[in-house]
Amino acid sequence: MDPSTDxxxxxxxxxxxxxxxxxxxxxxxxxxxxxxxxxxxxxTLMHVEWRSNLRPPMTREEFHESYDTFYxxxxxxxxxxxxxxxxxLSDLPPSLHDALDACLSxxxxxxxxxxxxxxxxxxLASGQRQMIDECDSFLQLFENTDAEVHAYVxxxxxxxxxxxxxxxxxxxxxxxxxxxxxx
Numbered sequence: 211m212d213p214s215t216d217x218x219x220x221x222x223x224x225x226x227x228x229x230x231x232x233x234x235x236x237x238x239x240x241x242x243x244x245x246x247x248x249x250x251x252x253x254t255l256m257h258v259e260w261r262s263n264l265r266p267p268m269t270r271e272e273f274h275e276s277y278d279t280f281y282x283x284x285x286x287x288x289x290x291x292x293x294x295x296x297x298x299l300s301d302l303p304p305s306l307h308d309a310l311d312a313c314l315s316x317x318x319x320x321x322x323x324x325x326x327x328x329x330x331x332x333x334l335a336s337g338q339r340q341m342i343d344e345c346d347s348f349l350q351l352f353e354n355t356d357a358e359v360h361a362y363v364x365x366x367x368x369x370x371x372x373x374x375x376x377x378x379x380x381x382x383x384x385x386x387x388x389x390x391x392x393x
Contacts, residue, residue, distance in 0.1 A: 233345070236345035236349070239349055240349040243356070247317075251289075251292045252285065255292070259280075260277070261366070293314050309354070
């Protein structure tokens with residue numbers, strides 16, 4: 211393979227661009243993980259808050275309307291409000307409080323001023339390598355915290371009849387829908 215190409219998909223006019231592109235790739239992956247954590251928090255609040263406040267009997271339509279309304283409220287909230295709401299749960303492990311605070315700080319840095327605060331650093335190859343390492347650290351923080359939040363909500367999911375098989379089936383459906391749209 212020609213060293214000036216990236217899997218023959220993108221021509222690198224300047225081989226030095228490879229490091230810059232890697233910074234952007236790692237940044238994007240870290241930010242993606244922050245978004246996944248944000249949705250994990252919203253899903254957790256659905257199962258802990260919404261489910262515990264349901265008052266049967268409800269028709270299927272009332273159930274779905276209630277779900278859509280509650281989730282719509284959560285989806286419109288910024289991550290800081292979601293984190294605060296999750297931290298307000300009485301049974302949330304204290305270790306998760308600190309991790310959520312660190313995630314919120316890291317996510318806000320990525321979203322609002324990451325490149326601005328590192329403009330000089332980004333201009334140097336050694337700085338770009340440092341930014342790659344930093345983004346990898348953010349990624350690990352988000353993924354580890356996501357796993358902790360999921361471990362916290364798992365008993366709630368099980369109580370509500372959400373099995374690992376049901377989650378795997380839904381994941382498969384989503385992927386198949388994407389394949390169908392891309393075909």
